[in-house]
Amino acid sequence: MNKPELESILIKARLPEIADDSLELFPRRIVARLKHNDLPDHAARNLSPRLAWAFGLMACVVIAIAIGYGHRQMKPELAGPNDSLASAKLIRETLALFPNRVRAIVQDEKGLNLVLSDADEVPASSPLYVRICDGKHCSQFVTFSGQEILVAGQKVTVLADTRGGIIVTGNQFVWANTERTGAGNHFKIEAKNLGAATM
């Protein structure tokens, strides 16, 4: 085999096809990571210590309120025992307290956590409820399309389309409620759009 023959073989070699939805999703995952975890120096904003303290204090107040609502079960048809996230009123009032700043309300074994953005940058959209179980532990959270949050040590991005489809992506899985496919061997995922009831 001479040099042109080898080159001809190398050039003929094609790559595995990348699925269209992967090509569509990829830039959005990059943007989600940039928005919340990977701000570069040229766009980064520093949160002043005083503002950070204020946010911390407000978050504590909201968590206390949230736990109170969880015990009272504001909507019996949605709420289950210890299931604070099923309360539409809790979600509505939390969102009202921090307009465009709530990235997620997470409930896991440690309790309720509020994930806030530094600025009013979370677009107003229907809240999305997601529950992820890894066989041993379950986490559930309410978030919005395009948000990337840390759940059980894993970065998870949630995306919704206008037709009611919800896509949940992690480092090693992509799950869609329209596909009914599994999210790898380890995760069981449920997701629903909470819609206008919480807005």
Place this chain on the structure above:
Amino acid sequence: MGGSNDESKLIEQSLSGDPEAYAALVHQHQKMIRAVTFRMTGSLDDAEELAQDAFLRAYRQLGSFDGGSKFSTWLCKIAINLSLDWRRRESRRDDIHSKWAADAVSANNPGAGFPDELSRRVQSALNRLPSKQRAAIVLTIYENQSHAEAAKTLGCTEATISWRVFAARQKLKRLLKDLPHE
């Protein structure tokens, strides 16, 4: 600045902190970057992760892009160097794993999404090259870079690239000798 006016505008908007402009840049270049990282790793999962890292690093370093080269060349440099770092970490971690990784495409995962047997065989052969030789082949054959450009990308001399390409060709000829050629 290298690249089209639209691309220059998107770069400027990205520098102003507009993530949607950067998403458009990612959309434009993702196939090329994912191809580079796939040729370097032989694994779709690792390739996607490295491509993500490359775009994130590029965003952080966007202020240092001076337009002296095409934006795609600049991105490619980041991706290929990340891939080389990845290979270094992998081989340091476990030699046996590296051997397994080299064989994975052909043995453990027949087909592996490749459109045909020739494509699978070529990637399997690339996986068996030392990573720097593989990088030289990826840049000169698949990214059409001259030896001088590839030397700049990899931070070595042109003579080193020429030697790596020569050595890689010899090995590839041996590995692919039974494939039909014209």
